[in-house]
Amino acid sequence: MTTIHAHVPTQSASRYLQQLAKHWSHKMPVTFDAEHADFAFPNGTRLVLDAEADRLRCSLEVPEGEDAERMVGVLTSHLDRFAFREAPLAFVRD
Template structure:
């Protein structure tokens, strides 16, 4: 398993968390509230999000054998779509 984290500066973190969760809820296992979200991808990857007034914290767990960079790109590009007014968002991904 590979775990990547990023702290994304935005004052609209809760809004973007909820939009992404709703968007993917039709295809994946999703649970979310205004402050937290969890999305389980079909390939076994899991995205966990936590929103506060200034940042969206994301933690992406990717199973061995899956493309970590591709999964990071999927998450960041989708969030950028919802954040079009302030995109691109800053994702300083770090492996944990």
């Protein structure tokens, strides 16, 4: 398992978290509220997002045999789509 911890600096973390959760809830199991979301991708990847006042915290757990960088790309491209006014967002690995 590969685990990637990162954060995305933004003042709109809660809004982007909720938009992403609603969007992906049609494709996979998602639980969320305004500050926390948990995504279970079909390939076994798990994504946890936590909205803070000035950033969106990300924890991405990718199973062996899956491409972790591709999953990062899926996440960042979707975030940039919702954050088109401030895109591209920085994805800062912790």
